[in-house]
Amino acid sequence: MFACANGWLCRGLTVGQHVQKEVKVSAAEDTEVKIPPGREFQLPTDPDHLWDGLQDVGLGIRWVAEVKKADMQIELSGPKWEYKSYTILEVIEDPNQVRDGIVTLIGPDIHEVEPGTSAPSAWEIKVYGPGITQRHREYVERQMAMALHGIEGYMAFGSFQAPWMRISKAVVGRLTFAKLCQVVHAYVKTVVPQVEKMEFRWIVATPEVGGLDLILPLYKRGIERLKAQEQSVALEDEDVDIFYGCTICKSLAPNHVCAITPSQIPYCGILSYNGAQVTVELDPEGYIFPMPKGECRDPDLGSYTGVDEAVYERSNHQVKRVNIFSAIRYPTTNCGCFEGAAFYIPEVDGLGLAIRRYIGVTPLGIKFSRLAGMISGGSQNHGYKGISLRSMQSKTFLKGDGGWNRIVWMPADMKQEMAEYIPEEVYDKIATEQDTIDPGELREFLKQKGHPIVERFWKNGEPQPLNLPPPGGDWPDE
Ligand code: SF4
Known part of the structure; x- marks a missing residue:
């Protein structure tokens, strides 16, 4: 020695x-x-x-x-x-x-x-x-x-x-x-x-x-x-005709497919659009594959005919449609290796965010680890979506749900880390665990702070909770 x-x-x-x-x-x-x-x-x-x-x-x-x-x-x-x-x-x-x-x-x-x-x-x-x-x-x-x-x-x-x-x-x-x-x-x-x-x-x-x-x-x-x-190598979704898909996590979640666009880093955070493109160039028979966009049905939700066709084929015909920019309606599936998650809080008709390193309780009354277990496995869980820190920096982040105007709660250190990407007028109106983790108190907090959700999504100053379809189910109006 x-x-x-x-x-x-x-x-x-x-x-x-x-x-x-x-x-x-x-x-x-x-x-x-x-x-x-x-x-x-x-x-x-x-x-x-x-x-x-x-x-x-x-x-x-x-x-x-x-x-x-x-x-x-x-x-x-x-x-x-x-x-x-x-x-x-x-x-x-x-x-x-x-x-x-x-x-x-x-x-x-x-x-x-x-x-x-x-x-x-x-x-x-x-x-x-x-x-x-x-x-x-x-x-x-x-x-x-x-x-x-x-x-x-x-x-x-x-x-x-x-x-x-x-x-x-x-x-x-x-x-x-x-x-x-x-x-x-x-x-x-x-x-x-x-x-x-x-x-x-x-x-x-x-x-x-x-x-x-x-x-x-x-x-x-x-x-x-x-x-x-x-x-230095950034692109916009509108700049390209082809997105990319990834099915590496099928070994954990057999029906899971990720859609990767210039604005949407998959929630594992391990590659961007450029990374996916290079992967296909170097390994055309691998797990990453081109996903032609097809026709854009709804630019806010991120609904594309080509993406739906590819997801349907690669998900063992289990997932018929996905909205790339929504956690609430037809979100992309979650395998289990997401850095964080967006989750619907019915009591306030808003979305909370949490990241793996947050070890406290969320307004759902459970910790991130339990939430992650609930939404993993490759099902389409309406109201829940895996997110990456880099996807939160995008201007299309949960755009179909109202973007930052629908975010009502997130852990304090995550909020601080994302400060430069959260619109200034909303920043102070998003609660953290230091304000409350109780949904009732959260509702009062949002009213008191004048969170944009009150004006844009609530009716007569009261939230209108959505009735989320079960995993893999359809929304009644579609
Ligand atoms: S989570 Fe990451 S590794 Fe897994 S399928 Fe999606 S992009 Fe691929």
Whole structure:
């Protein structure tokens, strides 16, 4: 055993053919945030040896797993940390900015923590390849997710921007953070041969490393960088004739189909319209497929003949129509991996929003986890719709239901995070858990604040609750 510069005891673990050396990642390299020193590992980069040293870790679909709390060696991010952590993959255009196969680990490795440790984290991945552009980022990200889901003892829920990972005690001594990167490095280079270089940095922010105080500014900065990159390739729904569909989650929800438009990021948050387009270009026989728009029946609801035809065919003929911009009437189906959800609150004829990291009770009287369980599985649940944080930033967000004028409740930190996208005149009129979670009090709150719902949707100052059809049912008037 030997002590690293950062104070953890390294037990001389054999890590395949990685070469371990110490490195300092100083404030000089990262001018805004001071990052503690860490260690570097060199992964094999010879194409014939990318997988060397991974023989003792189970890989493949049979290893997709959930790791229970009692079985975890380490948990990264998740509800305990209100999902304030991130995984960010960036496409770098200058090959000199990416050192192929280098893994920098800031913080303890898997075998160096007490069993049951939980910490916020940051996982940054830089990718370079001739012809790999910002448009390809999400495709590469998706391949990375595929690689990770098949690693023995590794659990991943949530999304890249709100992750929840656990690593099982069963793989301690066999799996390390460098090996996790090696699987991603080898898999991505195998399935996307255009990728020439990948470099990784893990920050496992235990209290000694800096905890949330270290992660939060990095998180904020990373999200801003991603936003700028996305805006550089942004399109509008009207600019295109073809949307895209995705059925990856059929394994969890057999009748589920997602519709992806330039304005609608699917609720798992893992890819945008550009990402879907690139995926179809590179993998035309895959789970993402073109969905010609056809005729637009209603631009506010997001009702298109072509979308309905595709959804009907791909949903085992179970879903006849969807309104892409509505949670209330014929919403798209929910598989289960949504970042958040919109839900109808009958007592106020309005919509509430909640996100996975909100662990309190909603005005429905249940927590998000229970709500998510109720609406998952691939049925068309009128009144409920999975949402992603990025879809909330769109001008078509729940447009068919009245948009932000119909939103009456959301968790305080989600509201704060979305502040720049919520119309100023509505912002103070949306209640949070700090105001109330009681539907009766919520009704009074909305009246008192003069929420637009009172004028636009209520009659004579009173809400008119809708009678929602059962899952998969039809509205009586249509
Ligand atoms: S939620 Fe939708 S877009 Fe995301 S992976 Fe599942 S089917 Fe695809």
